[in-house]
Amino acid sequence: MKKFTTILAAAIIAITCVIGLAACKSHTHDYGEWTVTTEATCTTAGIETRICKSDASHKETRAISAKGHDYGEWTVTTTATCETAGVETRICKHDATHKETRPIAALGHDWDEIVTIEATCETDGEMTFTCQVCGETRTEVIPALGHNFSKWETVTEVTCEDDGLLKRVCVICQEEEFEIIPALGHAYGDWTEPFERDGYFIRQAFCSNCGHIIEEILYSDGIEYDESDEGFIVTSYWGTSVNVILPAYKDGKPVIEIRWFAFHYSNLESIIIPETVVHIGEYAFDNCQYLTSITMHNGVTIVDSAFGNNSNLTDIFFSGTIEEWQNNDYLCFNSGLTVHCSDGAIIID
Ligand SMILES: [Zn+2]
Ligand SMILES: [Zn+2]
Ligand SMILES: [Zn+2]
Ligand SMILES: [Zn+2]
Ligand SMILES: [Zn+2]
Numbered sequence: 001m002k003k004f005t006t007i008l009a010a011a012i013i014a015i016t017c018v019i020g021l022a023a024c025k026s027h028t029h030d031y032g033e034w035t036v037t038t039e040a041t042c043t044t045a046g047i048e049t050r051i052c053k054s055d056a057s058h059k060e061t062r063a064i065s066a067k068g069h070d071y072g073e074w075t076v077t078t079t080a081t082c083e084t085a086g087v088e089t090r091i092c093k094h095d096a097t098h099k100e101t102r103p104i105a106a107l108g109h110d111w112d113e114i115v116t117i118e119a120t121c122e123t124d125g126e127m128t129f130t131c132q133v134c135g136e137t138r139t140e141v142i143p144a145l146g147h148n149f150s151k152w153e154t155v156t157e158v159t160c161e162d163d164g165l166l167k168r169v170c171v172i173c174q175e176e177e178f179e180i181i182p183a184l185g186h187a188y189g190d191w192t193e194p195f196e197r198d199g200y201f202i203r204q205a206f207c208s209n210c211g212h213i214i215e216e217i218l219y220s221d222g223i224e225y226d227e228s229d230e231g232f233i234v235t236s237y238w239g240t241s242v243n244v245i246l247p248a249y250k251d252g253k254p255v256i257e258i259r260w261f262a263f264h265y266s267n268l269e270s271i272i273i274p275e276t277v278v279h280i281g282e283y284a285f286d287n288c289q290y291l292t293s294i295t296m297h298n299g300v301t302i303v304d305s306a307f308g309n310n311s312n313l314t315d316i317f318f319s320g321t322i323e324e325w326q327n328n329d330y331l332c333f334n335s336g337l338t339v340h341c342s343d344g345a346i347i348i349d
Contacts, residue, residue, distance in 0.1 A: 027054045040064040042094050069098055080104040082134045109136055121147045121173045148172050152179065160186045160210045186212050194218050194245070218245050231256035231276070242267050242290065248274035258284045273297065275319065280306045293317065298324045307332045314338060322346055 031050040040046030045063045052058030071090040080086030085103045092098030109131035116139070119125030125142035147170035155178075158164025164181035186207035194203045202215050222239020223246065225232040231254040234246065244263075247255055254276035263271070264286040273280075275297040285291060287309045294313070298320025307313065315338050318325050322341045337348045 029058055030054050031058075031060060034062070036064065037061070038064075040067050042067050042069045042092060042098060067094055069100075070094055071098075071100060074102070076104065077101070078104075080107050082107050082109045082131055082136065107133065109133065115142070117142075119143065119145050121145050121170055121175065145172070147175055147177070149177060158182075158184055160184050160207055160212060184209065186210065186214070188214060191216070217247065225250065225255070226259070227253070228256075230254075233257040233259050234262050235259050236261075237263050237266055237268070242269040244268060244270070245272045246274055246277065248276045257281065260284060261286070263288060269293075271295070273300070275299075282306065283308065285310060288313075298328070302330055302332050304332050307334075310334070315340065318342075 029052040031052055034048040034050045036046060037049040038047040043066050045066050047061050048064055049059055049061045069092040071092055074088040074090045076086060077089040078087040083106055085106050087101050088104055089099055089101045109129075110133050111129040112132050113127055113129045115125065116128040117124075117126035119142040122144055124144050127140045127142055128137060129140070130137045149168040149170055152166040152168050154164065155167045156162070156165040158181040161183050163183050166179040166181065168177050169175070170177075187209050188205040188207055191203040191205050202217055204213050204215050206213055221241065222237055223234055223244070224236045224238070226235050227233075232250045233256065237244065246258075249255065255274060256276055257279045258273070258277060258281060260281035260283055262281070262284045264283050266288055267290055268285070268288045269290045270293045271285075271291070272295040277297075277300055280300060280302045282303050282305045284306045285294075286305065286307070289309070289311060291310045291313050293315040294307075295317040296319070298318065313334065314336075316333070317340045320341060321343045322339075325339055325341050325346070333348055335348050339346050339348060
């Protein structure tokens with residue numbers, strides 16, 4: 001059965017072919033008009049067909065080009081605002097489902113500005129912006145202007161000891177500003193040579209700017225004392241200076257006495273004894289081999305042994321007069337010494 005069917009099909013095909021070939025060759029096609037069998041769309045081609053009038057099984061087909069979109073005008077479908085983009089759309093005249101859209105840029109605000117707070121020298125101001133279109137507002141800081149000061153003027157001149165003062169005034173707001181110039185400080189020169197005054201030995205220095213004077217009381221180191229109700233008593237000396245200046249006062253109390261043996265056997269070359277010292281004790285300067293000069297005041301009592309064995313002692317500087325020296329009747333000094341008194345010098349016999 002299957003074999004029979006196959007043979008039958010082959011026979012039918014063979015016959016049809018023979019008939020067809022015979023027919024084709026028997027006439028010239030006489031085609032009718034082209035008719036659209038598949039419509040072209042905007043994007044796909046269509047087909048048109050024509051049929052032979054002599055044999056309707058004879059057909060010819062050809063493509064019809066795609067039509068392409070035919071868009072209308074752009075129309076706004078979403079309006080742009082100051083801050084958001086809009087949309088415009090156009091529709092194909094062939095098919096309303098064919099649409100194209102494109103954005104419309106946001107318009108941006110149309111600001112109008114007005115100063116709502118004036119800036120001053122020291123405080124910020126404010127500028128307010130209002131959109132003419134949508135009413136949106138925003139503010140911006142107007143920076144403080146800063147003072148516009150005049151030049152500095154001297155209110156108080158600076159000196160060595162007192163601060164100076166400068167002032168300037170803002171030409172806008174009259175604000176005053178002051179600047180202190182620190183006191184210059186004195187510019188002292190070198191110390192003067194020491195000199196005696198009121199029982200103290202003093203040196204001075206002068207300020208080259210203002211003439212101010214500073215003083216320093218000079219003492220010698222290494223002097224030891226005992227303290228009594230009346231004042232201080234020099235008991236011994238261990239300092240290295242061979243030229244000793246005794247202070248007139250110590251801790252607010254006078255130095256009143258040089259005790260026995262205080263300087264004995266020392267290397268002392270000179271000593272200045274202040275007016276506050278009223279007594280010099282036994283052997284106080286005994287055996288001071290190098291002692292050459294003594295400065296002392298009228299009124300001091302000296303025991304006879306105080307200045308024994310001072311072979312180099314040559315000069316005594318005495319604050320009183322010759323008469324006062326003589327009234328004291330000092331017996332402790334060797335002959336040949338020169339005593340320089342306030343009214344002249346004498347030599348001890
Ligand atoms: Zn034909
Ligand atoms: Zn279209
Ligand atoms: Zn706006
Ligand atoms: Zn100002
Ligand atoms: Zn000065």
